[in-house]
Amino acid sequence: MREAEKVRVLLIIPAYNEEANIQRVIGRVREYRKTCPYQLDYVVINDGSTDSTARICRENGIHHISLLQNLGIGGAVQTGYLYAQREGYDIAVQFDGDGQHDPAYLRALVPCLPRPDAPPLLHEMAGAGGTARDAEAE
Secondary structure (H helix, E strand, C coil): CCCHHHCEEEEEEEECCCCCCHHHHHHHHHHHHCCCCCEEEEEEEECCCCCCHHHHHHHCCCCEEECCCCCHHHHHHHHHHHHHHHCCCCEEEECCCCCCCCHHHHHHHHHHCCCCCCCCEEEEECCCCCCEEEEECC
16 A cells, blocks of 8 residues: 555545534534645535535535435545546545544554555345355456
């Protein structure tokens, strides 16, 4: 893996009607970014919110992508992963827009992730009675 300070990490923050939380969440991310050992960026994926989430992002300089309609958590996160890939990030992490995640946990999480130059891993979780296995993507 690259040296820690050169690793580019993107937080993907899906947000649907998070007007009450988004400024606080981004404030915590910005505060953590001052001391984290790698390059940390974020993007809020405004998932077709019908409240003031998009306006709050615009007026407060919060980096965001606004989807024209609600795609659900899957569509919002996929949008973030596509953005991360297009922009050349080494690591992308989903981070909730409602404030339930603490950015400080990234300090323990990021070093445990596969090297950016390693083959992609697929993690398969079987249903009840099954087993979990990791496999290299084919």
